[in-house]
Amino acid sequence: MNQDSQFQQKQDFKCKDHPEKPALFWCKSIDCNENRIFCLICQKQNKHIKHYNGDVFSIDELNEFLIEKLKSSKGFISECELQMQSIIKSYNKLISGLQYKFCGLENKINQFEVYQKQQVLDSLIRQDEFMKYLKHNLEGIQQKFQKTIDDLFIKLELHLIQYQITDQQIKLNQNEYQKGISLNIKNEQNEAIQIFDKLLLIEPYNIEIMYQKANSLIQLNKLQDAQQIYQEIISINPKHEISLQKLGDILLNQKFYLQAQKYYEKCISINLNNSIVQFGIGECLRQTYQYNHALQYYLKAIQLDSSNKEFFYYYGKISMDDLINALLRKKHRLYLNKDTNIMLTKLDIFIGNKTDLFRQVINLISLRCLSQTENLITNEMIDQLCNSEFSTIRKLQRQKHRGYTYIV
Ligand SMILES: [Zn+2]
Numbered sequence: 001m002n003q004d005s006q007f008q009q010k011q012d013f014k015c016k017d018h019p020e021k022p023a024l025f026w027c028k029s030i031d032c033n034e035n036r037i038f039c040l041i042c043q044k045q046n047k048h049i050k051h052y053n054g055d056v057f058s059i060d061e062l063n064e065f066l067i068e069k070l071k072s073s074k075g076f077i078s079e080c081e082l083q084m085q086s087i088i089k090s091y092n093k094l095i096s097g098l099q100y101k102f103c104g105l106e107n108k109i110n111q112f113e114v115y116q117k118q119q120v121l122d123s124l125i126r127q128d129e130f131m132k133y134l135k136h137n138l139e140g141i142q143q144k145f146q147k148t149i150d151d152l153f154i155k156l157e158l159h160l161i162q163y164q165i166t167d168q169q170i171k172l173n174q175n176e177y178q179k180g181i182s183l184n185i186k187n188e189q190n191e192a193i194q195i196f197d198k199l200l201l202i203e204p205y206n207i208e209i210m211y212q213k214a215n216s217l218i219q220l221n222k223l224q225d226a227q228q229i230y231q232e233i234i235s236i237n238p239k240h241e242i243s244l245q246k247l248g249d250i251l252l253n254q255k256f257y258l259q260a261q262k263y264y265e266k267c268i269s270i271n272l273n274n275s276i277v278q279f280g281i282g283e284c285l286r287q288t289y290q291y292n293h294a295l296q297y298y299l300k301a302i303q304l305d306s307s308n309k310e311f312f313y314y315y316g317k318i319s320m321d322d323l324i325n326a327l328l329r330k331k332h333r334l335y336l337n338k339d340t341n342i343m344l345t346k347l348d349i350f351i352g353n354k355t356d357l358f359r360q361v362i363n364l365i366s367l368r369c370l371s372q373t374e375n376l377i378t379n380e381m382i383d384q385l386c387n388s389e390f391s392t393i394r395k396l397q398r399q400k401h402r403g404y405t406y407i408v
């Protein structure tokens with residue numbers, strides 16, 4: 001019975017190059033580029049003789065070989081783990097030593113003998129230099145070590161192992177995954193996350209599932225958890241554009257403009273035509289007062305997607321700031337010492353009345369021709385600004401609330 005089923009299995013195991021023929025041999029040469037498991041025809045065609053005939057074995061010996069190899073892999077992995085544990089042990093010793101030397105002393109200071117105080121003083125004064133040394137050295141090693149490990153993960157394609165799941169399971173998982181996405185759309189995020197977590201137990205490095213889980217976490221405003229997952233994704237696939245974008249978005253939201261810009265720029269290096277990211281860089285630059293530079297990115301975003309009103313709005317907003325600066329430089333009788341908001345509202349009216357001229361001004365500002373811009377701003381315009389009626393201001397404010405955007 002057992003022999004029969006073995007025979008059956010062998011019969012079912014077909015050659016990839018000759019699907020009608022049973023696979024009878026396998027090749028263990030490290031240089032093999034052929035189909036490793038093959039039939040008699042392949043053997044007769046001498047496909048594997050190019051390396052060594054001695055590398056070819058009977059299919060009966062395959063399972064034994066695989067089991068032996070799997071066992072030795074296990075040993076190798078344990079060795080790696082032990083190595084790591086020994087590093088962690090040394091690191092923990094260092095940290096606990098530092099804690100013993102420097103922590104929890106505040107309440108004991110009064111009870112110290114003079115010689116003890118002298119020692120503490122000496123240690124603390126030397127501490128800065130020591131900490132700098134430690135930080136510099138450890139940071140370099142840690143970054144290099146982490147990169148090596150992450151690169152190994154990518155090189156060995158550990159996230160793409162297919163033999164752990166059956167075809168049937170893959171289908172089941174795909175259905176569940178779709179269910180998760182539907183729940184996300186219906187804004188039932190906790191239920192969606194439950195599904196994604198279950199799937200990740202079976203496929204722990206499936207980037208798509210990880211990405212969807214992070215998206216649900218964002219909806220729940222769990223930004224830190226989402227951020228961690230996007231980081232994991234890009235450590236598996238450094239070119240995962242949308243995760244880079246999301247990391248940029250989260251950091252922008254947390255006002256870490258420089259870091260956000262870094263992620264956006266990585267994103268742009270993958271896809272120059274991502275308008276949201278071009279806009280994101282513009283935002284990072286605007287928030288760090290690099291207005292002219294920001295304008296260039298807003299403009300790129302507008303060129304890529306002219307239907308997005310937000311792009312126009314911020315493009316206009318910056319230009320307004322520049323316009324105000326230009327006006328201030330002219331030192332005309334504007335409300336220099338009064339509320340800026342009133343001045344802004346008056347500028348709104350100005351724009352509402354003088355669209356063509358404003359467009360010209362904007363263009364000049366975007367080309368950094370600020371002195372020419374100043375020339376365009378005439379006394380008449382400033383008069384108009386200063387003499388506007390407040391009823392008109394209110395009317396325009398209402399317009400703005402209804403989605404009025406600056407026309408560029
Ligand atoms: Zn064959």
Ligand SMILES: [Zn+2]
Pocket residue numbers: 027028029032033034036047048051
């Ligand atoms: Zn071979």
